[in-house]
Amino acid sequence: MMIAQFVSPIVSSKTSRVDILPAEAPRERFDRLRDEARQEVQTGNLQKALSLLEEALRVARSMGDARLEALAECNRAAVAITTGQISDHVPRLRSILMRNHGVDTSFAAAYNLAQAYELQKNHKKSLFYARIARDRALEADNSDFLAKSHTRLGLSLLGESHFDDACGHFEASLELLGAEPNSFSVSPRISLGYCLIVLGRPREGMGMLYSSLRWLRRSGERLFQSWAHLFLGYGHLELGRVRHAWLHARKALALAEAMGDDEAIKSALFVLGDVERTAGDSEAAYACFHQMQQRFFPEHPDYAELLSVVGVAQVVNLRA
DSSP, X not given: OOGGGSOOOEEOTTTOOEEOOOOOOHHHHHHHHHHHHHHHHHTTOHHHHHHHHHHHHHHHHHHTOHHHHHHXXXXXXXXXXXXTOOTTTHHHHHHHHHHTOOHHHHHHHHHHHHHHHHHTTOHHHHHHHHHHHHHHHHHHTOHHHHHHHHHHHHHHHHHTTOHHHHHHHHHHHHHHHOSSOOTTTHHHHHXXXXXXXXXXXXXXXHHHHHHHHHHHHHHTOOTTHHHHHHHHHHHHHHTTOHHXXXXXXXXXXXXXXXXXXXXXXXXXXXXXXXXXXXXXXXXXXXXXXXXXXXXXOTTOTTHHHHHHHSOOGGGOOTXX
16 A cells, blocks of 8 residues: 555645655554554445554564564454455454453453454354453443454354343443444444344334434445345335335345345345235245355255245344
8 A cells, every 4th residue: 555655745835845745654554554444344345444454563563563563463353354354363363352452442342352253153252352342341441342252252142042131232232322323322222222122112213213214325334234224125025014124125135235244145135025925916026035055054055945934033133
């Protein structure tokens, strides 16, 4: 990444003198790359973010700062894990956690390990590392870390279908982050909205999802839009609003495909297939379930046919 080193000169209109901008210090470059990567994540450009974080890691290594290098590795792993690159990063994250460079680095390592195991559907290990992340957040006396750890604990419990307990952690996160949607609170808000729908409070849950989605659209953040649409599709289906359910499920699938989010793609195909089945279009339902089976369950060739005739959306956890 050489853009920052070749900045156009600034010409003074009074003296016609060319002022050369000072060279960027390594730490300034590291911070800038990290901030740019965060912006790319928020807008859904995960591969671009990953490239920026790879460069930030190289800068950290050149500085010879072990703690900063470990933090850079955690930042890179966070995005890589989201894109499905899990096995390459888990051993290194464990090593960083054991070395204990500092509470911030230990928190990041534990948090990312919890996410990695959640994506691998190993929810017990996910919960184990989420609790370590919470302990490090308390040790650091950092409310942002604590809020994130509550969100991660909620997601781990949600994966185990402990909806009531998950709700408690999402609510604890929102108490720290504020009730209104923002970059940090939108994730627990969306997850809490889904829990409320499952627990028989669909209107309250969908209200949270709609307000979160409106904020995401205004802000231009795409990372969680697919899940908001997906849970809204599920909620509308629960209320018998098939047309609304179909529209949200279609949007969820399109956004998930654009983001490369396999978990959201799988769940969107499932909800869309169940919407089609409920609407009476057996061919469209089979097409959705068949695509899901081929992409995610190749070992179960009869899965598509079974789902086409049996409505199981009410008993399937979309985050399990």
